[in-house]
Amino acid sequence: MQSRVKSLSVNQFTLITSLFYVFVFNIPLFGIVRQGIEKQAEVNYLFIATIPLFLILALSFIFSLFSVKYLLKPFFIVVTLISSSVFFAALQYGVVFDYGMIENTVQTNSAEALTYLNWSSVLNFTLTGLLPAWLIYKADIAYKPFVRELAHKLAFMGTMLAGIAVIGFFYYQNYVAFGRNNDQMKRYIVPTYAIGSMIKYVKVNYFQEPLVYKVQGQDAKNLTQDKNGKPxxxxxxxxxxxxxxxxxxxxxxxxxxxxxxxxxxxxxxxxxxxxxxxxxxxxxxxxxxxxxxxxxxxxxxxxTAMDVLSHAGxxxxxxxxxxxxxxxxxxxxxxxxxxxxxxxxxxxxxxxxxxxxxxxxxxxxxxxxxxxxxxxxxxxxxxxxxxxxxxxxxxxxxxxxxxxxxxxxxxxxxxxxxxxxxxxxxxxxxxxxxxxxxxxxxxxxxxxxxxxxxxxxxxxxxxxxxxxxxxxxxxxxxxxxxxxxxxxxxxxxxxxxxxxxxxxxxxxxxxxxxxxxxxxxxxxxxxxxxxxxxxxxxxxxx
Incomplete structure (x- = not known):
């Protein structure tokens, strides 16, 4: 009996994780939403109220794709640790992890990275990264036999899609208009935007065939007229x-x-x-x-310009x-x-x-x-x-x-x-x-x-x-x-x-x-x- 109280079904775990991500990691996103509301002359507060619900439904659907035995814990531990750092950067500094920031982060040396280490960042990482990761590791997940688990998962995902469809039916135009006027919102959604940027960076830098190198300015000549004998x-x-x-x-x-x-x-x-x-x-x-x-x-x-100058001597x-x-x-x-x-x-x-x-x-x-x-x-x-x-x-x-x-x-x-x-x-x-x-x-x-x-x-x-x-x-x-x-x-x-x-x-x-x-x-x-x-x-x- 005690074991049953502690156990979570896969769908329960997915929903709880989505709630945590929405109401903790996406706090900066709601700051952007607030700014968007303040810019509007008229506000439909019922529409605004659906935004966190929409996010819960969407993340639950996406997370369900990875909530499978043997993958669930390692996947969500890694994503939670990454999301903790992304959340802190957005909350404290307003920094967005797009492709350019991922590239900048990868090229950051250890000394530069250490400058971001302080009591605030350590406390945040402990409370929103390490602690949740430990809870995920210790969570008792009750997996059903494969066919039953699949049926429950599909039903859960179908419910999430139905909820999204209902919100879309009533507020599609609101979402389109609000999203167009506040395009930066999507960049603050944790973890999807940062993870998507990371995947793009890895794809571009490690899985695309390198381009053929292009030499430029081989015709470069130094036309300096040495009138006074000084370079x-x-x-x-x-x-x-x-x-x-x-x-x-x-x-x-x-x-x-x-x-x-x-x-x-x-x-x-x-x-x-x-x-x-x-x-x-x-x-x-x-x-x-x-x-x-x-x-x-x-x-x-x-x-580069340096190479062309070199060609000119x-x-x-x-x-x-x-x-x-x-x-x-x-x-x-x-x-x-x-x-x-x-x-x-x-x-x-x-x-x-x-x-x-x-x-x-x-x-x-x-x-x-x-x-x-x-x-x-x-x-x-x-x-x-x-x-x-x-x-x-x-x-x-x-x-x-x-x-x-x-x-x-x-x-x-x-x-x-x-x-x-x-x-x-x-x-x-x-x-x-x-x-x-x-x-x-x-x-x-x-x-x-x-x-x-x-x-x-x-x-x-x-x-x-x-x-x-x-x-x-x-x-x-x-x-x-x-x-x-x-x-x-x-x-x-x-x-x-x-x-x-x-x-x-x-x-x-x-x-x-x-x-x-x-x-x-x-x-x-x-x-x-x-x-x-x-x-x-x-x-x-x-």
């Missing part, structure tokens, strides 16, 4: 997680660009990123494809203090900073970006004998541990947020911490320019800086980045892009700096400009170059 030396600084609205150059009311102001920077206004995560944006910005046509699989199978080097170049620099000389290389600047997990300056010094000490591009990939403003991105001496804005569970910091603390990262990145850029100025006797020098994507800091309940591009807020898409050209570089490369400053103020730029702009800046001629996308072409002195 061009350009440093490209690729920032991390910097958003434009916290830059003084774009009207921000705090001195976050105090270090570079003396260098007459050229700030390109209204610049948009290609993606909202490094794994998407970095390959995209160096690709010959524009964002609208960008395909990650194709990008991996063709030359430009000396190239990529110095990385972030999570790697995501394939962009694979075929050119590159160095990933050893996280134990400098006891003053590194802690074994991360290094301050100043370590890149030391590497740049080593490179410049070797001398520059030909046209050269050096890329510095900085860790910049990577969260959530913003406070670990700047040394104590650069902690200018206080009080700041000295913790990784940033959602528990005050708005003032969080903004101050993030602004400190922007100011420190500005210091790094200023130091790069200072070093380029010191090279004036040996080379004509220039610097270009841009970020890979922006960041949400609690606006509309969203934190961090990685939102699907279609629904991503401005904070995650609008990025800074800055240029500095020495007078000698501008003169020898026939660029009118005042014209460029006026052009930059006009706005309307994006990562799409980088590919041809790098080729143009290095005076490389090739069929894959597009003059209309070159930031500098408009201001070339004829």
């Amino acid at each position: 061009n030396l350009v440093v490209l600084v690729v920032g991390e997680t910097a958003r434009a609205q916290n830059y003084e150059y774009y009207g921000y009311n705090k001195p976050t660009n105090a270090h570079t102001k003396a260098y007459e920077m050229i700030a390109f206004r209204d610049t948009e990123s290609c993606g909202t995560a490094t794994a998407v944006s970095l390959p995209c910005m160096f690709s010959s494809m524009d964002r609208e046509e960008y395909d990650a699989r194709r990008a991996k199978a063709q030359d 430009i000396s190239l080097e990529w110095l990385d203090n972030d999570s790697g170049c995501k394939g962009v620099c694979d075929r050119v000389k590159h160095i990933n900073i050893d996280l134990n290389s400098d006891p003053e600047l590194c802690d074994g997990h991360y290094c301050y970006d100043q370590v890149l300056l030391n590497e740049l010094d080593k490179r410049l000490a070797q001398g520059v004998s030909q046209d050269t591009l050096i890329v510095l990939h900085i860790i910049g403003s990577h969260g959530p541990t913003y406070y670990l991105r700047y040394p104590e001496a650069h902690r200018k804005f206080e009080p700041d947020c000295q913790r990784s569970d940033i959602q528990n910091c005050s708005d003032e603390e969080l903004i101050n911490t993030y602004d400190n990262t922007i100011l420190y990145s500005d210091y790094i850029v200023a130091q790069v320019i200072s070093r380029l100025q010191a090279q004036g006797a040996n080379a004509d020098t220039a610097m270009l800086y841009l970020s890979d994507h922006g960041e949400s800091l609690g606006e509309s309940g969203m934190y961090l980045h990685g939102a699907p591009y279609a629904i991503a807020p401005e904070e995650q898409i609008k990025i800074p892009m800055l240029a500095w050209l020495s007078d000698e570089f501008a003169k020898e490369n026939a660029i009118d700096k005042q014209c460029l400053r006026d052009h930059a103020a006009g706005g309307g730029f994006s990562h799409d400009n980088l590919f041809s702009s790098l080729l143009g800046l290095m005076n490389v001629s090739t069929q894959v170059y597009r003059k209309e996308m070159d930031l500098f072409a408009t201001c070339r002195i004829k």
Whole structure:
């Protein structure tokens, strides 16, 4: 008798699991529903009441497909553990696990992953992941003989479909209209959207036949006219997680660009990123494809801007203090900073970006004998541990947020911490320019800086980045892009700096400009170059 009380039928287990998923893991979804309700002039509350019921019926039907002996427990344990992490990311940070976020997660290194480990995440995983997984493991499931079990399952699934049909009969138009007006809802349904994105990622990356590699720009030629006997030396600084609205150059009311102001920077206004995560944006910005046509699989199978520059004989080097170049620099000389290389600047997990300056010094000490591009990939403003991105001496804005569970910091603390990262990145850029100025006797020098994507800091309940591009807020898409050209570089490369400053103020730029702009800046001629996308072409002195 006691055993019967403890036992659950397969259908009971399925229904209980569905209820748990709907009323725990889908709390963020109901937040989106609430926002949708608030936007409507008239609300049919009977329709709204059917949404959780519809979800219970739909998940029960889907879960029934996997509620079979020998598969039931391992399947639901794994899915529950995954769903716990997806739920926490959506609830605390507003992060959605779509294909791009799955790709970004897979490419995240262990040090970066540890920054998300805090008391809030551990407690959530324990209560909504480990505990339910343990209960699933211990559950006493009473399986019936195969034919009877199948009959009960089909009856259960038929009942779920009937319930869905009844709701659809009365409220189909409501669901269509509400879903169309709140398209992001589907991305918050746990576990279907995240699991679907994972399956798509695995299919694309492990089960599709690799594309034939496409070499681009083999006709590339360096057309630099060496009038003064000095080569061009350009440093490209690729920032991390910097958003434009916290830059003084774009009207921000705090001195976050105090270090570079003396260098007459050229700030390109209204610049948009290609993606909202490094794994998407970095390959995209160096690709010959524009964002609208960008395909990650194709990008991996063709030359990048770095490769085309290499075909033209430009000396190239990529110095990385972030999570790697995501394939962009694979075929050119590159160095990933050893996280134990400098006891003053590194802690074994991360290094301050100043370590890149030391590497740049080593490179410049070797001398520059030909046209050269050096890329510095900085860790910049990577969260959530913003406070670990700047040394104590650069902690200018206080009080700041000295913790990784940033959602528990005050708005003032969080903004101050993030602004400190922007100011420190500005210091790094200023130091790069200072070093380029010191090279004036040996080379004509220039610097270009841009970020890979922006960041949400609690606006509309969203934190961090990685939102699907279609629904991503401005904070995650609008990025800074800055240029500095020495007078000698501008003169020898026939660029009118005042014209460029006026052009930059006009706005309307994006990562799409980088590919041809790098080729143009290095005076490389090739069929894959597009003059209309070159930031500098408009201001070339004829």
